[in-house]
Amino acid sequence: MTTAGSKIAPAVPTAAELSRVDAQWRAANYLAACQIHLVDNPLLKTPLRPEHVKPRLVGHWGTCPGLNFVYAHLNRAIVQRDLPMLFVTGPGHGGPALYAQTWLEGSYSEAWPEVSYDEAGLRRLCRQFSFPGGVPSHVAPHVPGSIHEGGELGYSLAHAHGAAFDNPHLVVACVVGDGEAETGPLATSWQSGRFLNPVRDGAVLPILHLNGYKIANPTLLSRIAGSELDELLRGNGYAPRYVEGDDPEPMHQAMAAALDDVLDEIDGIQVRARSSGRPPERPRWPLIVLRSPKGWTGPSFVDGQPVEGTWRSHQVPLPGVREHPEQLSRLEDWLRSYRPELLFDESGRPTGEVTALIPRGDRRMGSSPQANGGLVLRPLDLPEVAAHAITLERPGGTTAEPTRVLGKWLRDVFALNRRTANFRLFGPDETASNRLEAVFEVTAKTWLCETRPVDDNLAADGRVMEVLSEHLCQGWLEGYLLSGRHGLISCYEAFAHIVDSMVNQHVKWLKVHRGIPWRRPVASLTYLLTSHVWRQDHNGFSHQDPGFVDHVANKSPEVVRVYLPPDANTLLWVADHCLRSRDYVNVIVAGKNDGPVWLGREQAALHCARGAGIWEWAGAHPNREPDVVLACAGDAPTVEVLAAAKLLRDHLPAVAVRVVNVVDLMRLLPETWHPHGMSDREFDSLFTTDRPVVFAYHGYPWLIHRLTYRRAGHAGFHVRGYVEHGTTTTPFDMLVRNDMDRFQLVIDVIDRVPGLLTGAGPVRQRMTDERERHRRWIVEHGEDLPEIREWSWEGR
DSSP states (O other): OOOTTTOOOOOOHHHHHHHHHHHHHHHHHHHHHHHHSSEEEEESSSOOOGBBSSSOOOOOOHHHHHHHHHHHHHHHHHHHHHEEEEEEEOSSOOOHHHHHHHHHTHHHHOOOOOOSSHHHHHHHHHHHHHHHSSOOOOOTTTTTOSSSOOOOSSSHHHHHHHHHOTTTTTTEEEEEEETTSSSSOOOOOOGGGGGOOTSSSSSEEEEEEEOSSSSBBTTTSSSOOOOOOOHHHHHHTEEEEEEEOOHHHHEEEEEEEHHHHHHHHHHHHHHHHHHHHHOOOOOOEEEEEOOTTTTTTTTTEETEOOTTTGGSSSSSSSSTTTTTTHHHHHHHHHHTTTHHHHHBBBTTOOOHHHHOOOOOOOSSGGGGGGGGGGTOOOOOOOOTTTTTTTOOTTTSSSOOOOOHHHHHHHHHHHHHHHTTTTTEEEESSSSSTTTGGGGGGTTEEEEOOOOOOTTOOOTTOEEEEESSHHHHHHHHHHHHHHHOOOEEEEGGGGGGGGGHHHHHHHHHOOOOOOOHHHHOOBEEEEEEEEEEEETTTTGGGGOOTTTTHHHHSSSSSTTTTEEEEEEEHHHHHHHOOOOOHHSSSEEEOOOOOOOOOOOOOHHHHHHHHHHHEEEEGBBTTTOOOEEEEEEEESSHHHHHHHEEEHHHHOOOSOOOOEEEEESBGGGGGGGTTTTBBBOOHHHHHHSSSSSSSEEEESSOTTHHHHHTTTTTTGGGGEEEEOOSOOOOOHHHHHHHTTTHHHHHHHHHHHSSSSHHHTTTHHHHHHHHHHHHHHHHHHHSSOOOOOOHOOOOOOOO
């Protein structure tokens, strides 16, 4: 078998071989055009009539010929080299090309037997495209061999590198559209090659496709001087080859030569690195620049306007086929120009000329196991959580930094899975800042560039991926997960918003993926959001934003999960659960600063399994019906609720207080809305139906109202949280500014429990005075009051 890392050079392709590549290309172009236009008569066995054409022409032709050209040439190389290859489609709306290619190779019919490998299947292939009840115009999860949809541009190259990490024999061919190349994430993704280790990783072959236009404008990289483009690509660490033109025959020859050249170069890079016995030098990876006309082989002119090679070919070149006989005639001429009678037999199956250079079995790019990552996914060997949990004699009896405790557990995750090499930690330059640095005891950060004596924890074989781009970290992780591995991303809470759109796309992918029977479950994408809003007092307002949870909570309930562990021990159990899960997006919000540990090993495990529960030890008069429920979700809110409960016990001892802590935020939803949701009976047993609930929440308070508004007792909910009152100040002042401090919570109880307002007036006044005393103190001393800094539950 010839794979990346071999020294075997294939023979120069013959004219006969290139003729077969051309036949495959023409067949795929024909099917792409048919999908956009036709609902019937896919083999043109009779003259086209208006009823053969879809009533709504929806699709994008312009990128399809280039994608088909690349795919057909890659197939030749795969067959010659017996090469495992994954195909990533960067240009948006390239679905018709990939539906066509996977149908021609048979992988589509194997995945979707109803789209059979014959004329009936061709009819269904065409009818379903961008049709109600059919398939979308992107390379969505429906397409076998896909890990990247391309609905939102900019992520293809990051996904491709994520798939190549720890896949040493895989070549990931990534077509980068020139419109896509203008996006910020894609511009950053060119740096990914500097993190690709030729010893242990596969290779990524970027193919920058310059077809010149976006929807209605020229593309930037197609309009700069060739020398400037070459300098740009070389400056990004690549060795580009150029294939340019519009005449198919010389273009086939040039593409075949360029492809053989770059694959030989990849072989050479990997052979040298894997045989040297030394840490690898960072290679200059090859890249192909393909410059071909947009809408290549389509109509040259329509209604006197140029189409091929212009922006007019971006979508549907002949939009009025049903209404205008001359356009119907043009469409038939266009389709017959591919000579379908030579490409398909009477039964509708592709001829031998078309299929001669299509790979077999899982060498077909539509059948790549890495593109259906659950097929190759191996469970992580996870360390025992209890062995890492903090020993606790009583609630709040000790303190710990939650993420530092988690870091030691993650260190052991790396150690236990060293041989399988299927786990990585991703993050934008924040692993140590987020107190996960224990992982550096067993692995380093991946680094193939220059190192200096002052540098720490850098190595070519490191398994921590740090680069100061949230987009790139997320894109790498998505590609890594979708191709069958495990990972975690750690990020400052406020800046997770940078990837709002990316998580939206990944959630949509997972939702569709979960409904496709041949797609196997993949490891969940898990965020650890730390350095959070309540401890960004030193960095100020710009770093204070807990809204990523709101964004995720709006997404498909069968996919998203949100966890707010209140201490180090619950964080361990939540993390263990998330790394065992499949097909979810998990968001964990946890602090890195020293804080109380509330629950011991067994109590933490039970509480996390419940997702929400009553802390009887924290309330007052647990055997009575509560006068008020103090609820909390998040570590800082939990401290304030318990401090408020203590104040109530001290100053209003007759008040029956129930404390409810929520770890799994989705538990607040009804069970009919979310798989983790509570029944009304369970919810009412925690929060009651008629007693006031004062809820201290980590983020924006209206999210709690949205999650609970259908509940019987919702009218009694009063939620405190972050309300955009931030600045550079002390930790406790952040709570005071947003009215989530312990004194305000006591005031809220007094204001809402019937009969307390008049009788507890002196206590209310004292709480107000304490807030004012706090303000005066911090202005004078620059730190919080001693009784705030030294507060502990056990001191009650």
